[in-house]
Amino acid sequence: MTSVPAAPPASEKRSAVRDFLSSRPIMKLRRNKLAMIGLVVALLFLLVGFFAPIIARPAADSNCVRDLGASSPQQLANPLSGVFWQAHFAAPDTCYAIERESFSPVPSPPSEQARFGTSQGYDIFYGLIWGTRTMFKLSFIIVGITLIVGVIVGAISGYYGGWIDNLIQRFIDVLFALPGLVLTIILITFLKASNPGIDPSLPIILAYTVTGWASYARIVRGDVLRTRQLEFVDAARSLGARDPRLIGRHIVPNSLASVITLAVLDLGTIPLSIAALSFLGLGFPAGYAEWGQLVDFARAWLQPQYWYVMVYPAAFIILFSLAFNLFGDALRDAYDPKTR
């Protein structure tokens, strides 16, 4: 990884993509059948999340359809109407409210109306599909922020060294002194206690950002320490490049492989972690489309005749986790210098 040249100029982009796809780690990944199956399933989940408005179409009389200003739910599936684009790219909050078929807590079996049955009156199918969307939405935001913050802090820490590095690294040590879940619970409790009535996504995003950036910073720092003494960096410096350019153009691009590997892995683990949090009741309020509370609902209905209350959410989440792990493990191995 150390001898990879800096990012090629834009004119070579086409061949760069081909180079990337035929590079040794990626070829190794492509030969791994299980990993490819995992990748396909993970991408399917991504599509399910994106096309949630079509797959789990809201009812005609729902607030979601009303807030979108659609005349009928069918409009959501028509790319020629503006409603389609709004539903897919900027769905109003009311669409994330799980459709409620009844107010009886007793589950009802799968039917025309609720394909996976209902739990606490909520439509399980709608909750899972829109929940996928919630999970990916939050994960992308969280990974995006942690990636940027982590890369910047890590690059500064590794490049400048000295007391800046020491300060940042000791701070990370302190953050790592608490298990992620514990730190998340603390932050969420404080954010909720100090801001009553806060949008439920905000404490989650903030808590995961605070706990997440440090791993990226550690990786980037390590890579920077390795690359900053290489000849091409010295060459660029002797040509008069200043620090920000050296870091941005020559040093950071060389650690992107490991950072992006971590980001892909995070896209798989953050949804599960948020689901666990919601399962504990610390995530979203009841009725918000996400996975954890659907599993929590199952706790009260363990008898065999209510199998669907547990089986659908559990199978859905396990499939997601399995797909991401199969792909993620292979990806990690592919870029791990030890296994080359």
Add this chain to the structure above:
Amino acid sequence: MLNFIVRRLVQIPLVMLALSVLIVALTMLLTPAQRAAGYIRSDQQAAQLERIIRDRGLDQPFPVQYGKWLQSTLSGDLGFSKSSGQPVLDTIIERLPNTIELTLLTAIPIILIGVWLGTLSALNKDRFIDQVLRVFAVLGYSLPTFVLGIVLLAVLYGYLGWLPGAGQLEVVNQFAIGDLRRYTGMLGVDALLNGRFDIALDVFRHLIMPALTLFIVSSATILKVMRNNMLEALTSDYVRTARAKGLPERTVNLKHARRNALLSIITLGGFLIIGLLSGSIITETIFAYPGIGQWVVQSALQLDVPSVLGFALLSAIIVVVISTLTDILYGVVDPRVRFD
């Protein structure tokens, strides 16, 4: 060697101090009245909110507040836990042994069986048994703890009725524990020491499902790491030398390869116990087991700040002490580490 140990030990109070500054700084997000609420035990006291704020200096600048907080914390006053109805410290003393009992019952089999299966898998690389174990490993760490817990609960309690679904004891035995002399605070162990095998058995039956949940999730990780280490050790020079000397295969595998592969299991064992701490938050909640994990979830749900703070400090101590111990232990078995 002594030097190395002392250097590591000195870090414990330093990290704890830094972390406590961070945690107390978080409480500054709250209003003085909210912070004072953490010390209120009764309705009468609620009327004296102003006095509590004044006495404890809760409207003072941060450094003053931190000093006062440190003073009262070191004297054992961690505030009052609304969720358990008693002081935070008493709650911890009452509940921590239960979590330790669960952790011990889980960690020992995880390490023993994980190491054994990992070695087996590596020695039979690509044979049938290896394939089976690898599938188990992927499944194991792909199963989110909360989903696995609910599935086990549904199968072993809901469908089959083999095991109790919640708590620590049957109602019949709850009256009997008053007669027990408490040596360790761990109910099962104390029951054994008192010769009450019926109670010990009851406690054990309640522990099986939470322990099994943690076991399945965590042993997979140990298995995987042990397999990788073992494979790496088997291709190393010293193993080749041992073979060249004509040593029997068994000696080469167990004395040369496995001993070295076990090295990193020490570090992993530390991570494992820290991981079980997070895992116990989820499993204790699923099975309503009265440990500290279940308590922190209840506290977070009620926005009970002093309890969450107390838990944060406790887990920080556990993490810092355990990682220091593993470092020292690692230094003892692997002299190379000491000279870093």
